């Protein structure tokens with residue numbers, strides 16, 4: 483059973499969606515560790531309710547981003563984590579962590595990348611409304627050192643309505659995140675997603691990964 487580590491900073495609704503998919507049997511994996519950048523993240527309670535081990539690695543407790551990165555790598559290795567998910571994780575991840583897990587770290591971003599890259603929610607949703615786009619959505623992608631620019635694995639689109647607010651658009655996108663992230667993780671952890679030339683290719687079901 484592949485072991486997933488989830489990095490969080492806040493609410494944790496995507497973490498919850500992952501845990502639900504595991505319970506429902508649609509994602510064959512185990513969350514072995516949740517690392518939060520903040521001690522007060524509600525996501526920690528969600529993990530605890532599912533008896534998932536947690537730890538807090540707050541960037542400000544370290545002299546440099548590199549030292550914080552080493553602490554993250556050590557915690558992930560200790561928990562035998564093979565795949566890492568950034569689920570509402572706010573800090574910029576240290577490059578050493580990304581290099582330790584090449585094509586094994588995924589992020590969910592609340593826009594159709596490469597549009598409205600950078601910035602945490604609700605900035606991408608706010609920028610989408612300001613730009614007047616008629617369609618927005620979410621993207622699940624592999625994490626590389628260029629922020630929000632790694633190979634795209636999956637996207638889901640939602641309509642943008644004239645009377646949308648940041649809250650209503652964010653809620654519509656979030657519903658898709660909760661479906662798309664576990665579905666994509668199922669493909670990734672089954673070894674069905676490979677990166678070729680900065681693009682991802684998905685091995686059809688039934689073929690050898």
Ligand code: GRF
Nearest residue numbers: 493494495496570590592603
């Ligand atoms: C989501 O909108 C995600 O796309 C973004 O941050 C938000 C996290 O929400 N990266 P939650 O903590 O999973 O509820």
